[in-house]
Amino acid sequence: MYTPKTFVESRLPVLHEAIRSIAFGTLVTAGEGGIEASHLPFVLVPDEGPLGTLYAHVARPNNHAGRHGGEVLAIFAGAHAYISPNGYPGKATHHREVPTWNYIAVHAYGRVETYDDPARLRAHLVSLTDQSERAASQPVPWKVDDAPDDYVAANLRAIIGIRLPIDRLEGKWKLGQNRPVEDRLGAATLLAERPGDDEQAIARAMVDSTKG
Template identity: 50%
Template sequence: MYVPAHFEENRPDTLRELIERYPLGILVNVGENGLDANHVPFEFDTAAGPHGTLRAHVARANPVWREAAGQPEALVIFRGPSAYISPNWYPSKHETHRLVPTYNYMVVHAHGRMVIREDEAFLRGLVARLTRRMEAQAGEPRPWRMGDAPPEFIAQLLEHIVGIEIEVTRLVGKWKLSQNRDARDRLGAIAALEALGDDESRAVAAAMRAAPPELG
């Protein structure tokens, strides 16, 4: 990923927070037909390994876990909020007319090697933890639990999934938040995003306020 210095985000806690808040990752690996990508929700164990460990499960019918035997290198992409930025929102545009549209976004690339886990204890524990977390995020007053389903049904489903464990070797973060614009242009874009009022626009505006500017 191309990361200009003014868009680089390397604070470990900030990178981990995005992964934990937006756990649906894009798992990219090399398969027999070239690059492959799968959209998978991940558990992130920040205490396992120097950069943390990602865990997930896929359908046994999905070839990704077999491909990992020959090509274990993997990249998982996590994306936070993003928003289109109109040049009309920059005051300097109305003076110079030398600005173009862009997109602001926050992403983390997690690099590592896939290890396949087929043992039932691993799978059962992983599914239980992911379920608890996702139900909590959904705000369910009575969260669904694995115990709500018949044991034989859960056991049958576990036979049809395979676990993936990726010890992260490198985290790369890019926070593209108009840090290369001057203060009045940044504030103009922030105000426009806040006026749009949707959750994603507001989240990008908040991140832009928090991002240290490259220029004064």
């Protein structure tokens, strides 16, 4: 991922928190059959390995079930927003401004291992469900045990587990750090007037980035 030094985020706790909060990622592989991408919910186990380990699952017919020989990439795309030059103070005087797009992204690299042991798969689904129900703020969280055992067993036979020990992590927080503080605050103020969740999240992140 092209990341100028100004936008690099390398703190492991920050990268882990971003992965946990985004949760839904894209698994990308490349091989003799070409490039494959699957969009999957992930569970991060932060203390399993130096950089943590990611868990996910795919349907058995998915090509990713058999692709675990080379390096793979899991992409976690966070909040993103269009930045209008109208927020920059200089726009009103010299007009030498152009728009851009600010965003947060994490790339995790490693080699995939697959498994189909029912007990391991069930444990993964329990972790994933608990994580997802908690994020959804469900007043009465759904549990895997809520479903009949034979129904769960049938669904377990239809999936393959994916384990991805992380060998390398890249983080990019493109929040206007290459611009003067007044430009970043002006753009964030204008962005905060827009109603979208991503716009609000990027506006907050831009303001936070000015605090050192």
